[in-house]
Amino acid sequence: MQGKCLCGLIEFEIVGVVPKLYQCHCSLCRKQGGASSNAAAIIGKAHFRWVSGQEHISSWIKDTGFRSDFCSNCGSPVPNPLRSTPYYWVPAGLLEGDVQLAVRAHLFVGSKASWDVITSPGKQYETMPDLSELLRPDGDA
Amino acid sequence: MNAKYSGQCLCGEISYSVDIEPVFTGNCHCKDCQRSSGSAFIPAMIFPEKDVVISGEVKYFESRADSGNMHKRGFCPNCGSQLFARFSNMPGILGIKAGTLNDSSNYVPKLDFHVDSAAPWDFMNPELPKKQEAAQS
Numbered sequence: 001m002q003g004k005c006l007c008g009l010i011e012f013e014i015v016g017v018v019p020k021l022y023q024c025h026c027s028l029c030r031k032q033g034g035a036s037s038n039a040a041a042i043i044g045k046a047h048f049r050w051v052s053g054q055e056h057i058s059s060w061i062k063d064t065g066f067r068s069d070f071c072s073n074c075g076s077p078v079p080n081p082l083r084s085t086p087y088y089w090v091p092a093g094l095l096e097g098d099v100q101l102a103v104r105a106h107l108f109v110g111s112k113a114s115w116d117v118i119t120s121p122g123k124q125y126e127t128m129p130d131l132s133e134l135l136r137p138d139g140d141a
Numbered sequence: 142m143n144a145k146y147s148g149q150c151l152c153g154e155i156s157y158s159v160d161i162e163p164v165f166t167g168n169c170h171c172k173d174c175q176r177s178s179g180s181a182f183i184p185a186m187i188f189p190e191k192d193v194v195i196s197g198e199v200k201y202f203e204s205r206a207d208s209g210n211m212h213k214r215g216f217c218p219n220c221g222s223q224l225f226a227r228f229s230n231m232p233g234i235l236g237i238k239a240g241t242l243n244d245s246s247n248y249v250p251k252l253d254f255h256v257d258s259a260a261p262w263d264f265m266n267p268e269l270p271k272k273q274e275a276a277q278s
Contacts, residue, residue: 004176005176006173006176006177006202006204006214007202007204021262023180023181027245028151030240030241030245031149031150031151031222031240031241032151032179032220032221032222032223032240033177033178033179033180033183033223033238033240034177034178034183034184034222034223034224034238034239034240034241035178035179035180035181035182035183035184035223035238035240036180036181036182036184036239036240037180037181038179038180039179039180039181039262040179058218058219058221060151060152060219060220060221062151068151068220068221068222069221070216070220070221072218073202074177074202074204074214074216075177075200075202075214075215075216075217075221075223076176076177076179077178077179077221078179091179091180092175092179092180092181092260092262093174093175093176093177093178093179093180093181093260094175094176094179098261099261100261101260101261101262102262103262103264113184113239113240113245113246113248114245114246114248115184115239115245115248115249115250115266117265117266117268118264119264119265119266119267120262120263120264
């Protein structure tokens with residue numbers, strides 16, 4: 001599965017797994033994309049590969065550890081390492097094709113915007129659970 | 142003075158305020174909005190540009206929309222927050238992305254548009270009207 005930013009400078013691919021999606025409804029994720037929530041796949045590093053454009057990635061890291069990686073040319077959020085875990089956080093809006101992906105869980109539902117009406121399936125967490133719980137039971141994210 | 146609508150980027154380099162009501166509010170589900178937000182759709186508020194006070198240096202990226210019109214998306218070059226939009230077919234109009242509002246309860250969408258382009262995992266509020274193509278066509 002391929003993905004790219006809006007201008008196309010940064011490209012990546014996910015191999016060997018069908019991503020499951022997670023939507024984070026926290027205020028920081030809202031501000032990053034200007035959207036209601038972030039939507040992303042959590043992909044083990046062995047299943048993720050950069051194709052081009054890594055040199056165009058800018059990073060902003062908050063003192064709490066929250067991280068915004070984006071294309072310096074077009075501003076699209078781009079995949080970034082998920083803190084100190086062996087996973088990448090891959091923005092779902094960048095994925096190409098009509099593969100039927102599904103949202104597996106909603107994070108920080110307690111912080112969601114008033115207009116953000118969650119109608120999709122997936123477990124809802126008030127905040128952020130441990131990654132081990134999030135990726136259970138198949139752990140193939 | 143407290144403006145009716147105010148917001149800022151993640152790092153605070155860019156902020157804005159508007160003291161009138163938007164002329165339009167709605168959620169855009171087009172693929173370019175998915176790419177620029179990384180998410181399912183952009184909650185957009187439309188204002189006359191002259192009524193929006195912006196502080197900070199915004200970087201704009203221009204691309205051609207499916208309609209053929211040019212669309213500029215404005216973001217903070219320091220933290221990447223997506224804040225603004227300008228449209229070649231609507232001079233003098235500025236779009237503000239509601240995710241950047243300081244008070245998130247201030248945005249009330251009236252429409253879901255470009256729903257033909259929505260991602261399979263994008264579930265919408267069933268109570269909002271739906272439009273397959275652009276909001277203004």
